[in-house]
Amino acid sequence: MNPTGLTKEQVAEKIKQGKINHTSRGKSNSIPKIITKNTLTIFNLVNLILAIMVAAVGSYKNMLFIFIAIANTLISVVNEIRAKKTVDKMRLVSEQRPTVIRDGKPIQIDQNQIVEGDLIVFSLGDQVIVDSKIEEGIVEVNEAFITGEQDNIKKLPGNELISGSFIVSGSCKAIVTAVGSQNLVTKLEATARTIKTADSKLFTLMNNIVKYISFALIPIGALVLWARFRVAGTTAEIAITSTVAALINMIPEGLVLLTSSVLALATIRLSRKKVLVQDLYAIETLARVDTVAIDKTGTLTTGKMTVHDYTAIEKSFERALVSILSHQATDNATVTALKQKFLKKVKIQEIEGITEIIDFSSDRKYSGLKTKTAAYLLGAVEFITDDKEIIKQVKSSSAGYRTLAVIKRSVVSMSADSEKEKKPAKFTDKLLGFIHLEDEIRSDAKDIVNYFYDNDIAIKIISGDDLAAVASIVSRVGVKDLSGVDLSTIKNPNYTKLVRENTIFARVTPAQKKSLILALKKQGKTVAMTGDGVNDILAMKEADCSLAIGEGSDAARRSAKFVLLDSDFKAVPSIIAEGRQSINNLERSTALFLAKTVYASILAVAFVFLPVNYPFSPIEMTLLNFACIGFPGLILSLERNTDRIKNRFIRNILEYSFPIGLTVSICMATLSIIAHINNFSRPELTTASVFITFTIDLILIYWISRPLNKLRTTLIFTIIGIMAVVYGIPLIRDFFEFTFLTENGLIVMFAVLAVGLAIFELMKNLMRHLSDRILTDTHA
Secondary structure (H helix, E strand, O other), X not given: OOOOOEOHHHHHHHHHOOOEOOOOOOOOOOHHHHHHHHHOOHHHHHHHHHHHHXXXXXXXXXXXXXXXXXXHHHHHHHHHHHHHHHHHHHHXXXXXXXXXXXXXXXXXXXXXXXXXXXXXXXXXXXXXXXXXXXXXXXXXXXOHHHHOOOOEEEEOOOOEEOOOOEEEEEEEEEEEOOOHHHOHHHHHHHHOOOOOOOOXXXXXHHHHHHHHHHHHHHHXXXXXXXXXXXXXXXXXXXXXXXXXXXXXXXXXXXHHHHHHHHHHHHHHHHHOOOEEEOOOOHHHXXXXXXXXXXXXXXXXXXXXXXXXXXXXXXXXXXXXXXXXXXXXXXXXXXXHHHHHHHOOOXXXXXXXXXXXXXXXXXOOOEEEEEEOOOEEEEEOHHHXXXXXXXXXXHHHOOOOOEEEEEEEEOOOOOOOOOOOOOOOOOOOEEEEEEEEEEEEEOOOHHHHHHHHHHOOOEEEEEOOOOHHHHHHHHHHOOXXXXXXXXXXXXXXXXHHHHHHHOOEEEOXXXXXXXXXXXXXXXXXXXXXXXXXXXXXXXXXXHOOEEEEEOOOOHHHHHHOOEEEOOOOHHHHHXXXXXXXXHHHHHHXXXXXXXXXXXXXXXXXXXXXXXXXXXXXXXXXXXXHHHHHXXXXXXXXXXXXXXXOOOOOHHHHHHHHHHHHHHHHHHHHHHHHHHHHHOOOOHHHHHHHHHHHHHHXXXXXXXXXXXXXXXXXXXXXXXXXXXXXXXXXXXXXHHHOOOOOOOHHHHHHHHHHHHHHHHHHHXXXXXXXHHHHHHHHHHHO
């Protein structure tokens, strides 16, 4: 190995040869991809075809809907690009900047500046970002994300480090053997996208609705057009504009665009609170969370520790402790606190003849060193000795503090590869001393805990610390249920039973954390997991939603859906509030959009068989879509709403969308038949149709806006004002082809409306009972 690494000239030559780590891993969608994704959609294709049909018959004013579609697309593109730029900037802040040795000096560089042959430094918590070969040092790595194996693997000089794995113990220097697309993890991602995405119930249901409607558009459109030409006296213009009016309402395109925009805006708002959103749909998932699993370090505590006191039982205590600390490459909070306390003292002569260093790992829960005649171990007492008297002595003194013991084993029987080995009777352990450490509790920890309780979010504390120490901390921050279990004392845990009966889980290994999360999910819980270290990653990957502390390990940040860049856990309530606002408002707005889809679909099919004129033209539907659906949907989606998620998406469809859709359909079919019999002019038919539909839609807006507040009341009167202006100003009234109805026309219109309102009330009550039964059966 060349200890000085590459020279500036060698790096330049590598770059010239293209051996540089260009990779798109972890980046958000490019701007061209965002534009393409929002432009080349089934909605826009249908709108374009329908606009061409309208233009072909010269009815240009009926093409207004295409400009609304273009505006929707532009808004969606602009919002997504804004969110992308915000996320990319924040990701640069959170991204690991690897240390490489060049010209004999360690420097930090961007990941895309690494070149093949670089001498790179890896430490505890780092994710291996490029395939490398160890040249110096010993580490333990976890390759679970690549191989699926959960066990940690010891890596020695000459061994390969696989990109995508992460360092769980030790540090090393390694030569980069592959960059960019040649890395193993990049090849895997190119062939199979296995990264778990958030489960979006809202998007899944909407996408299914869109998919089925899209399949039905062509045959229904063809049948409607054929049926229009069968009506006596129908011109090509009337037939085509009627068909277009029927089809443009079947697709809830505004809802999909609104959802994307709402989540993009939520991402931007969260960025102002120093929260990096790495998965847009995770905002919805976190809003539905009912259980949060917390690794107290960095969440309830600041992650900083101090030595409260220590007891030296043997004179060799400090010598052994300093020797262990001096050779530790790992600098976690515990080691840092110990070094600050003991390594700043007068120089203490270290133990001589060291043959092996045992780095700390969260699986072993201890560190140490070995000589030819003894082993010196530092860690949780129950993990470094079987001597019951020593364990009792240390445990009885803990007083709720995190307690570490230092023991001397007279004959070496412990290796870095084993968690704990049985010792023959002749092997003896001697307690040299112990240290009490104290976690620094966050000033706002109690407020955060109260927020979870106030919002019916269960708390589970999962920690690698001693049960008494964890219970002492969580009791001081307001956790009410202190039932707990020490998992190191249970051989074959029944995780399902444990998560049901306990709040605190102590002495938990990384694999056990994962099992606890899976057990919670198996019980139907929506689980959020917070963490900051490599010991949290496996659990974070399995959680429905994961949050990483910004000051935590790079591997933890890469695994999380959200990264708290300021390492400020008090941002979590803000994230949940943003999610709740987005989902609650979208669930409410969905009723508006789907009501239109329901009645448009029913009318399209019904008018295949009814030999009468279709009651709408595209221009009138554009007006209704804006005044009664798009505009109120947008305003309601932006309203502050942090209520608990009530999962009313299905209920809203059943109780509001279907009754409104059926009511409008029946009213329009009845009105069209009466108008045909009484020889109403087309302006009379469309005027009455729009008024009836507007009134019923306004009732829907009222129902979903209850209880009324200042904003919602203003919204309703604004909608009424819009329609009043359209009817009241002659130029606008003529543009939309409205007219003043005759006395006979007014009687028919109000009679149909009255019948429609009665039908709506009946259908609403019927669908409410039906939804109660369906949802009860679903949860049974």
